[in-house]
Amino acid sequence: MRRGIEDFMPDTNAACNTLYYEEKFKNLDDKLDGYSKRLCTLQDDLTELDKSFSVYMEGTNLTLERLINLPENIEKLTVSCKEMRCSMENLHHGLDDTNSKLSAVQNDIVKIDEEGKFNIRLWLKNNWVSILLALSALAATGAAVLK
Numbered sequence: 394m395r396r397g398i399e400d401f402m403p404d405t406n407a408a409c410n411t412l413y414y415e416e417k418f419k420n421l422d423d424k425l426d427g428y429s430k431r432l433c434t435l436q437d438d439l440t441e442l443d444k445s446f447s448v449y450m451e452g453t454n455l456t457l458e459r460l461i462n463l464p465e466n467i468e469k470l471t472v473s474c475k476e477m478r479c480s481m482e483n484l485h486h487g488l489d490d491t492n493s494k495l496s497a498v499q500n501d502i503v504k505i506d507e508e509g510k511f512n513i514r515l516w517l518k519n520n521w522v523s524i525l526l527a528l529s530a531l532a533a534t535g536a537a538v539l540k
Contacts, residue, residue, distance in 0.1 A: 517524065
């Protein structure tokens with residue numbers, strides 16, 4: 394293989410190519426830095442999302458635990474309401490009995506109050522014979538004493 398003079402002379406084209414490729418590498422390096430920064434930002438965002446998701450999942454799990462116990466709690470509440478209803482009905486019947494007894498006592502008090510009052514007309518009506526006899530005896534005694 395025969396070599397020519399061109400093989401020994403510096404290639405001006407090669408020097409341009411080197412500058413061209415150095416610039417390309419610099420541009421690629423800048424792009425890689427940009428991508429690296431974007432990747433760091435995305436990693437930070439993913440970390441934030443992971444934290445938010447963890448908090449969300451904790452709240453969701455707590456809600457699910459409460460919802461799992463909901464039918465049992467509703468059944469307990471239903472039983473309690475039925476028991477309270479029975480208690481209220483018993484209390485109502487007790488109050489009805491108490492009201493009837495209270496009415497009877499009130500009627501007795503009214504009778505005793507009426508009987509305790511002194512009604513002169515009623516007394517005179519019931520005892521007019523005795524009063525007449527007593528007045529006659531008093532008049533006879535008064536007449537005998539005056540004579």
